[in-house]
Amino acid sequence: MSVTLPGPTLGVVGGGQLGRMLAEAASPLGVDVVVLDPTPDCPAARVADQIEGELDDPDAVRELAERADVLTFEIETADPELLAEVRAETGTPVHPDPETLAVTGDKLREKEMLAGADIPVPEFVPAGSPAAAENAVDRFGGTMLKAREGGYDGRGNEPVTDPDAAERTLATVGGDAVAEELLDFDRELAAIGVRGTDDETRVFPITETIHREEILRGTVSPPRVDDATRERARDVVTDVLAELDGRGVFGVELFDVDGEILVNEIAPRPHNSGHWTIEGAATSQFEQHVRAVLGWPLGPVERAAPTASSNVLGDVQAPEEATLSGVETVLDAPDASLHWYGKREARPLRKMGHVTVVDSEANGPDENAERALETAEQLRDSLTFQ
Structure with missing residues (x-):
């Protein structure tokens, strides 16, 4: 593989926290990033160029395509029909395929696609x-x-x-x-799958996701399930990837119902359930997405050690800038990392950042991650908004 200097430019529809972390992962690879987002000084704008415009503005999407070697998206409100039109007009590839976005963006079409492929769903x-x-x-x-x-x-x-x-x-x-x-499930699981060139697929280790009030609060990997359940989940995610078109990473959310694995939803982009991979896996989901959409070799997906991540949610009623206290506690903790998304308004239940803990004292990557989860949650609780 050869890389032209200066390196390629990745265009991203959406400039939120996922776009920001994509740009952070792209930079060491020599990849420039430009994002399209309507919010002035969006989170990704601190680490990437920004085109300020609506996601469904044909002129803005066309400008993004003309500045990029490849287009991708970090938000599912991107318009798949517009992306397909701009791809045809400019010749700029779009990954994952806009048709995949159209299917996964419609929960009925998504369920019908999965059921038609004999993939288990509720x-x-x-x-x-x-x-x-x-x-x-x-x-x-x-x-x-x-x-x-x-x-x-x-x-x-x-x-x-x-x-x-x-x-x-x-x-x-x-x-x-x-x-x-309505399912009486035991727990929710997830995995980040990736599609590369020539239909190559890889699946990151299965992860347990922790929700409350329908909001993802944290993840723990490995999950608190037996090996057979993990293998079934991995097989289901592999089957899902076979039904999708285009390159990139996909967040696949699952239900564990007494060992039976059912697909909940698919996100054709990096996903909150995969944030733990930044420190906890050999290649982060964000670097993997950059590699995949550019057609570069995929990175390894193995887990380095038991890892847990806990989301920092906003709790300030007024939509105005807030001060985060307790950062020193997180930074002083061994094996802990803080990720801050750069959002201006700390509204209640808004994802503002996350804390990740990698258990370096574990006796292998598949050891129980309960200790890492407890530490991550304690560190998250030490952070307060004022």
């Missing part, structure tokens, strides 16, 4: 009308209504157990939804 039915939502509640004895488009961090997902409440709940998620059976 039972589901379309719920585009109050009658359909009511029937789903009766059929499943309670259902999770998920907006077909636009939901994230629990937004657009609402459980409903009373048929009389179905119409009202459907309206709260936007009026067009997919209804899934």
